[in-house]
Amino acid sequence: MSRDLIATRKDIDTRRRTASALIQQSTEAARSPANRHTFISTSFDAAAATAAAVDAQHAAGAPLPPLAGLAISIKDLFDMAGQVSAAGSTVLADRAPASVDCPAVARLRAAGAAFIGRTNLSEFAFSGVGINPHFGTPANPSTLLVDATPRIPGGSTSGGGVSVTTGAAWAALGSDTGGSIRIPAALQGLVGFKNTARLTPTRGAVPLSTTLDTACAITRSVRDAVLLHEVLADRQVKFSGRPLHSLRLAVPDTLMLDALEPAVATAFERAITTLRAAGAQIEDIALPELAELKALNAAGGFSPVEAWAWHRQLLAEHESKYDPRVVSRIRRGEAMSAADYIDLRNARRDWIAGVEHTLRGFDAMLSPTVPMVAPAIADLVASDEAFFAANSLLLRNPSAINFLDGCALSLPCHADGEMPVGLMVWSSALRDDTVLEASLAIEAALASSTGHTANEPSPS
Numbered sequence: 407m408s409r410d411l412i413a414t415r416k417d418i419d420t421r422r423r424t425a426s427a428l429i430q431q432s433t434e435a436a437r438s439p440a441n442r443h444t445f446i447s448t449s450f451d452a453a454a455a456t457a458a459a460v461d462a463q464h465a466a467g468a469p470l471p472p473l474a475g476l477a478i479s480i481k482d483l484f485d486m487a488g489q490v491s492a493a494g495s496t497v498l499a500d501r502a503p504a505s506v507d508c509p510a511v512a513r514l515r516a517a518g519a520a521f522i523g524r525t526n527l528s529e530f531a532f533s534g535v536g537i538n539p540h541f542g543t544p545a546n547p548s549t550l551l552v553d554a555t556p557r558i559p560g561g562s563t564s565g566g567g568v569s570v571t572t573g574a575a576w577a578a579l580g581s582d583t584g585g586s587i588r589i590p591a592a593l594q595g596l597v598g599f600k601n602t603a604r605l606t607p608t609r610g611a612v613p614l615s616t617t618l619d620t621a622c623a624i625t626r627s628v629r630d631a632v633l634l635h636e637v638l639a640d641r642q643v644k645f646s647g648r649p650l651h652s653l654r655l656a657v658p659d660t661l662m663l664d665a666l667e668p669a670v671a672t673a674f675e676r677a678i679t680t681l682r683a684a685g686a687q688i689e690d691i692a693l694p695e696l697a698e699l700k701a702l703n704a705a706g707g708f709s710p711v712e713a714w715a716w717h718r719q720l721l722a723e724h725e726s727k728y729d730p731r732v733v734s735r736i737r738r739g740e741a742m743s744a745a746d747y748i749d750l751r752n753a754r755r756d757w758i759a760g761v762e763h764t765l766r767g768f769d770a771m772l773s774p775t776v777p778m779v780a781p782a783i784a785d786l787v788a789s790d791e792a793f794f795a796a797n798s799l800l801l802r803n804p805s806a807i808n809f810l811d812g813c814a815l816s817l818p819c820h821a822d823g824e825m826p827v828g829l830m831v832w833s834s835a836l837r838d839d840t841v842l843e844a845s846l847a848i849e850a851a852l853a854s855s856t857g858h859t860a861n862e863p864s865p866s
Contacts, residue, residue, distance in 0.1 A: 410627040411576040415474040418464070425457035425464075425475030429520055432477035436522055436574035443542035444565040444574065446482045446494065448523035453477060456520040471518025472637055478519040479575035481527055481566050484508050484621075485610035493612040494527040494562075496540050497724045508610025510579060510621045510638055517637045522575050525565030529729045531581055531614045532713065532736065534589045534776075534800035535786055535793060536564030539729050543787075544568040546780050548594045548826050557780035560590035560800065563624060567594045570624050577634050578624040583614045583709060585776070585804025587622050588816040592775035592828025595818045597849075598624045599631040599842070600804075602813045602835045605639040613716055615709040617751075618808045628817060628845045635842070643839050650847035651685030653769045658693035662773040662803045669820075673827035674774045677819040677852055681772075684851040688772065695761045696806055702753055703809075706738035711747055714739030731793060754809060761810055762834045770837070770844045775816040775828030776800050803830065813838045815845045819852055 417423040433450045435441065460475030480486060483493040485504035492498040507515060515521070526541050528534075536559045537543045544564055545556035548571055559568050566578030567590030580587050582600040591598025599622055606621040613619055623634040632643050657663075657678060666674070682688055705711075713736045725733060765771070778799055786793045807814040807830075814832035829852075831845045 411473070411476060411625065411630045412627070412633060414476060414576065415470065415472075418474045419470045425460045425520070426454065429453050429457040429475065429477055429522075432522055432574050432576075435572050436569070438572065440547050440572045441544065441568065441574055443526055443538075443544040444568045444572070445479075445523040446492065446526055446541060446565070447489070449521055450523075453520040453522045456518075460518055460520075472633060473514065473518040475518050475520050477522040477575045478514055479522055479525045479566055479569040479578045480511060481563055481578070481580040482524040483527065483531060483581065483612040484511050484579060486511050486521070486524070489524065491612055493531065494529045494538050494541060495728070497720055497727045498612075504610070506610075509607040510611070513637055513640060514579060522569070525563070525569055525578060527564055527566070528562035529732045530612065530713070530717070531562040531583060531586055532709070532732045533561045533797055534585050535797050536561030536590065537783065537786060537793070538564070543783055545783065546594055547571045549780050552823065552825055556783045558593065558783055558786060558796075560593035560780065562586040563590050566624050567591060567596060570596055570626060576626070577630060579638075580622065580624060581608070581611060581614070582620045582622050582804075582808070583618045584801045584808050587620075587624055588775050588804045588814060588828065588830065589800050591624050591816045592830075593780040593826055595820065595826035596624050596626065597628055597631050597815065597817050598622070599635055599815045600807065600813060601635055601639060601838050603808075603811060605641065605838065613712070615712045617708040617712060620808070628815065628842065628849045631815060631845075632842050635838070643842055645839065645843045648843070650681070650844075650851055651687070653686060653844050653847070654767065655681075655686055655688045655770055655772055655844070656691045656768045657688060657772050658696060659690055660693045661696040661699070661806070665777055665799070666774060667778045669779050669825050670774050670777055670827050673820045673824065674829065676821075676855070677829050678772065680855040681848060681851055686851070689768075691764070693761065693764055695757055695764065698757065699806060699809060702750070702757060705742050705746055705750070707809075708750065710735055710737075710739030711742040712739065714742075731790065758810055758834070765834055768833075769840050770831050770833045773803055773830045773832065775830040776803060779825035779827065807832050811835045813841050815841055817845055817849050817852075
């Protein structure tokens with residue numbers, strides 16, 4: 407396995423490396439041209455102080471904390487004491503700094519995280535593309551290894567993904583409302599785990615959808631995803647010890663396999679073939695409930711109406727400061743009545759029950775995380791039509807799991823030299839440990855066939 411947080415933590419624990427030296431490397435990466443649009447703000451001195459304190463405590467015989475003084479980036483919508491949570495906007499620039507850390511940040515800090523900076527995102531986290539007109543759009547570092555076209559990083563946790571890909575951070579705290587962790591992970595060849603939403607507190611984060619928002623992380627490996635989930639959820643993941651061949655997996659052929667770009671179809675089919683050859687039990691199944699999602703969310707779904715409730719006063723005073731594409735999506739919620747909202751909540755409850763019935767007996771589902779590889783930034787900046795078409799496709803597969811109130815992990819399934827493609831391992835609510843255990847086995851099986859392992863930082 408290539409260098410991930412857990413391997414690096416072991417180096418610190420055995421005194422082959424120091425947290426201070428590693429923070430210096432992360433700082434240099436954060437300052438590189440590859441990260442020109444990655445951070446809203448940086449905190450290099452504070453990160454160095456944290457790393458130095460961890461080194462001193464470790465030298466004195468104290469046990470190494472879980473995150474070992476290593477660099478972690480924070481999406482610019484989570485409260486950090488003394489800092490402004492602006493959510494990638496200029497509208498909240500004059501907001502008062504937070505008086506305390508939000509729970510997610512506090513748990514990371516207590517686990518020994520060194521906070522390298524606050525990362526860029528789609529304004530108010532309202533897009534799977536990752537374009538931000540206020541602070542620029544970081545180019546996808548992974549696709550630049552394949553061709554020279556600057557491509558989208560995926561959103562909304564765009565800067566978080568790039569910070570991990572470039573080596574500026576070992577993991578990135580972000581949010582996932584319709585795929586905002588898994589989309590950048592898929593497009594950049596990283597791992598993104600969206601846990602069952604209720605397991606991690608979102609208090610102290612600028613909301614998009616209070617129904618769907620999930621606090622979670624982007625990492626370089628599945629085992630790192632397990633560690634970050636344990637920290638953020640304040641719980642221990644429990645594994646059954648079952649091998650890959652004992653897991654019953656399924657590929658739903660409804661919706662999630664539609665309109666796949668050739669590179670995605672090739673990588674996904676190769677992954678399924680590899681897993682079957684490794685002994686995995688994989689069935690193709692129909693999941694007709696997925697075809698109902700478009701009609702259920704025809705009025706916009708939860709995100710617009712819940713965003714409208716939060717933004718309506720700000721829009722009345724500052725609409726000209728918003729990204730117009732974000733405004734157009736928020737305003738879809740303006741027309742939804744209370745009765746429509748209640749109907750949607752009831753319909754979701756019934757829909758979840760139907761899907762869970764179909765999934766009984768399976769350990770996890772397998773799908774492409776997104777049906778496309780990263781498109782060019784210039785194409786989506788220039789055209790609203792192209793932007794919204796790409797955004798819709800990027801959100802299609804991952805958002806189904808948010809509507810399910812489920813859990814899902816995206817891991818790379820492309821071969822070296824190919825555009826990054828994500829394989830999504832997913833299930834219903836509170837099946838997190840099973841999804842994580844299955845993902846560890848899948849990651850190991852795929853590594854031998856694709857030549858791909860957990861990410862090394864991309865060259866600047």
